[in-house]
Amino acid sequence: MRDEANGRAKKGIVNRRRFVGMVTASALGATMWRKSKVYSLSGAPQLLGANERIGVGLIGCGGRGMHLGRVVRELSHKGVNAQIVAVCDIYRPRLERAAKEFNARAYMDVKELVTDKDVDAVIVATPDRLHVFNSLEAVRAGKDVYCEKPLTHWQQFELLKQLVREVKAKERVFQVGTQWLSDSVWHQAAELIKQGAIGKPLHAQCGYFRHGDWGERGMPIDDPNAKPGPDLNWEAFLADAPKRAFDVSRFFRWRMYMDYAGGPCTDLYPHCLTPVVKALGVAFPKTVVAVGGKYRYDGERDVPDTFDMLIQYPEGITVVVLGTIANEWGIPTLIRGEDATMLFEGHGIVIQPQGAVKKERREIKRERGASDEEHMRNFIECVRTRQKTYSDIDLGYHVQTALIMGMLSFVHSKVATFDPHAETIKLV
Ligand SMILES: NC(=O)c1ccc[n+]([C@@H]2O[C@H](COP(=O)([O-])OP(=O)(O)OC[C@H]3O[C@@H](n4cnc5c(N)ncnc54)[C@H](O)[C@@H]3O)[C@@H](O)[C@H]2O)c1
The missing domain is CATH 3.40.50.720 (NAD(P)-binding Rossmann-like Domain)
Incomplete structure (x- = not known):
């Protein structure tokens, strides 16, 4: 000893x-x-x-x-x-x-x-x-x-x-x-859209596609004999989740369970939806409807593996968010305006006018790529300067509200609507 x-x-x-x-x-x-x-x-x-x-x-x-x-x-x-x-x-x-x-x-x-x-x-x-x-x-x-x-x-x-x-x-x-918000293109896109580069924005799409349930079932179980006690505080893990007896899988592979996670909508879509919300300059949705399920991975898991949602904003814009973890063939992120379409390519932004609109095709170079390092550097700089971060609390609030509405729509098979005055969600 x-x-x-x-x-x-x-x-x-x-x-x-x-x-x-x-x-x-x-x-x-x-x-x-x-x-x-x-x-x-x-x-x-x-x-x-x-x-x-x-x-x-x-x-x-x-x-x-x-x-x-x-x-x-x-x-x-x-x-x-x-x-x-x-x-x-x-x-x-x-x-x-x-x-x-x-x-x-x-x-x-x-x-x-x-x-x-x-x-x-x-x-x-x-x-x-x-x-x-x-x-x-x-x-x-x-x-x-x-x-x-x-x-x-x-x-x-x-x-x-x-x-x-x-x-x-x-x-x-x-x-x-x-x-992803540390990529300059989303901030450049927001400015361009505000200046009218695509006319009134009407429609946008984004998604998250990958192959495999490694993100959930593949989470490492450090010790299959782990037990609550002085070395593992199960109560602190549960917080406001339903009280349940300790379970090794729930503790180490919590992403498989609706009590602690939500599947693609809450795990992956914050990444792809936040940039689009930033670029569009929208806030709270008016209506959200979502469908999904366990189409490929079942067993112990209770979060969906496939999840599609439609978000309607009061400005008259629909955002489509699609995804599955059972197939990696994705969809491009793009924003459709009344005059032009905004595409996001490797080198930056492309603004492609509609056929009948007499405008030039434009290419705008990316100023800075996305990385964990840049996102953290921005945070630390803002701690020093008290400036707004790339992905601040307001943006987070707006995106999270849409994701919560999507989850509630999916779970209850209803349409989720938002009351902007009371800041409440209703299911109809
Ligand atoms: N931004 C990204 O690309 C990205 C990538 C992976 C994970 N994440 C997010 O990071 C978070 C953690 O994911 P992970 O994969 O590291 O999970 P994980 O299970 O590997 O780590 C979570 C840790 O938190 C500890 N913990 C649990 N309850 C706690 C409490 N009350 N107080 C203190 N510690 C507690 C656990 O013991 C565990 O060590 C998730 O919310 C996930 O969505 C983000």
Whole structure:
């Protein structure tokens, strides 16, 4: 036992005693967070100096969280002054792995991480159902947030509204992890459409197609004998999901279940729909209708593998979002206007006039491609400058509302309508 403990310590793995020490240190930090460099005693946001380090807390140390932590580290090697200073996970083996890799303080409770005085901003990379709770904890503690998509689970519309309200009230910088938005073409497209480059936009299409259920059934089961206890907090994983007995598959492969995920609509369509909503400059849908099902992959899984939706906007625009994980032959993203069609090609944007319209075909070069690194760099820069991020909370709210309406339409076999005054969804 002793030797094993020594060996673990030598290898730098966080053992239980050191871990408790870290948590105690964080409790001390809890009383001091208001002295943090980002916030004045009044709680109003202050600008960070160009040379001050931004301390990042990573919440959720699974596949995506570890990747984003490495993105932050890579950026710091390129001169961006930011560092992962604290990590949080409710499953101890992943927490210890992350604490070791990033040489960061470890917490098993988000509430503790957000009171760490060295944490200026957090990355939320937990399962979908936890995003809103983790983000609210961070916002309430005065931290800025990079939150993975989807912004919330599809059953959390009221919590989504609460998050939007609190982010705004606390003037927090917020980036949704829809990294396609770091591609300049969507911002260029938005400007062009505003200037009338395609006439009135009427119709748009986008989709997400791939082959295989590796994203759900293929999620790694780190330990088939894992059990709830001091090393795995099942209650914290469930949050507001239906109370169920622990199940290894539900914990590690949560994307297969409607209680924690939603299939292509909530997992994949934030990527393809957010750029189109940005380019069109629309906000809330008027009506959404969706169909889908388990056409190819069944068994234990209960999320659909195929999902198609029609979103009608009050401006008189329909957006078609199609996709399946059973076939990779996709559809091009394009926007149809009354004068021309906007196409998105490898080199940038093409504006192709309709036959009868006397306008020139135009090609507009992409200024910057999309990457996780650019999306994170933009977030860190905005934490410093307090500017709007590429994929900010308003855009996230509008897109997530459409996705939630799509899920409700699918689940209840009804049409989802939106009341913009009351900001409520009705099923008819
Ligand atoms: N933007 C992208 O391209 C992209 C890619 C992959 C995943 N994601 C998103 O990232 C999120 C995480 O996905 P993943 O594949 O890394 O999942 P994962 O299961 O590998 O990791 C999630 C981690 O969160 C931990 N966790 C669960 N409940 C927690 C809680 N209450 N507090 C703290 N930690 C908790 C789990 O123990 C696990 O280690 C998902 O919402 C997913 O949609 C985004």
